[in-house]
Amino acid sequence: MLRIHEAKLRVEVQKKIDELMIRLAEGRQ
Secondary structure, three states: OHHHHHHHHHHHHHHHHHHHHHHHHHHHO
16 A cells, blocks of 8 residues: 555656656746
């Protein structure tokens, strides 16, 4: 149970990081 929760948290964090990277890339253009 704990590992599933941990995996979900990692996915959420990864999505946030991806969004930030996209915003930074767009901001440079």
